[in-house]
Amino acid sequence: MTHLFRPITLLLLASAALAGCVSSAPRSTTTDPSVRDGVAAVLQSLQRNLPGSYNNHLQTRTDSDESQSVAHLRLLIEPGDSNGRFLVTQNDVSGKLPARQYVWQFGASEDGRLLMEFAPRIHGEIGRACRLELLPTQGNAIHGSTQAEQCLIPNEEGLQLGLMKEYLLAPGSIEIGERLVDLQQQSAVSSDTRLRFRRERSYSGWAGRKLDSDSEWRLAQPFTLHNQGDRIALIDQLEQPLGYHLQLMQMRYREDQPEILRLALIDSNSNEQIAFAFADSNASQIGLHLGWLQVGLQLAALTPEPVPVPVQASPGNSPQR
DSSP: OOOSSOOOOOOOOSSGGGGGOOOSSSOOOOOOHHHHHHHHHHHHHHHHHSOEEEEOHHHHHHOSOTTOOOEEEEEEEOTTOTTOOEEEEEEETTSSSOOEEEEEEEEEOTTSOEEEEEEEEETTEEOOOEEEEEEEOGGGOEEEEOOGGGSEEOOTTOOOEEEEEEEEEETTEEEEEEEEEETTTTEESSOOEEEEEEEOOEEEEEEEEOSSTTSOOEEBOOEEEETEEEEEEEEBTTSOEEEEEEEEEEEOSSTTSOOEEEEEEEETTTOOEEEEEEEETTOSEEEEEOSSEEEEEEETTSOOOOOOOOOOOOTTOOOOO
């Protein structure tokens, strides 16, 4: 089997349930109660853990391919569908490429194999579906791929085109590899693509700045940042810039070290990073206290606390003019 992307280091699963991600379609007709119960349990885990927003910001920072743009992936359980199908939307953040939509559906074969069907969704119409088998792999993730002959792509030129598609799914990460092949010439008609998406965790935030030691605090408007490289400009209550950006990123400084959460304060004029705060990658809170500027972030899933009033600058923390 040809693999479209090289092995990677996976995030550890919160549970091993995703190693059997299945849903009710293709529908299983097995009479083994343990298999039916297992399918139902894994479907609940899949519906709970897979939906959400992902992006490949970290990939664009670490890959040698400078042409790789940031892509956003959003998974939703399709509204009004009792079979638990997922509507998948992929956007190019730069806007250079059109948005793409797919329908994913997971199931079990009669002999207990894990299956996935995927199909394009264009103008609300679902196209021809392709099917692949999913197998457990390292880190309790699941992996599956198609051969080009198994996934034929209709086209107006009359060519015999097949799609090699590869998926690697784990909590917190989704990898998608793709290659389009001319079956008559047995050659690729497009360059290989490999996207490594990571789940976004959103934080709600507050910030305040003093122009000098005697001035009042200028409070920023409430904002939200996700942990996959999101960056925003601080704007006060009168829609005036405070002169700084914030960026939140989950990253690893060394391969032999665990990931951390990094909050950076950036000068809007010079783009210079002037202050950092670090926390555990799963931290529910992170902030900065520079005396003349204060920032607080809290995981958006938690109940937000009232916006605090910044404390007075302590001796030695001179205001930034």
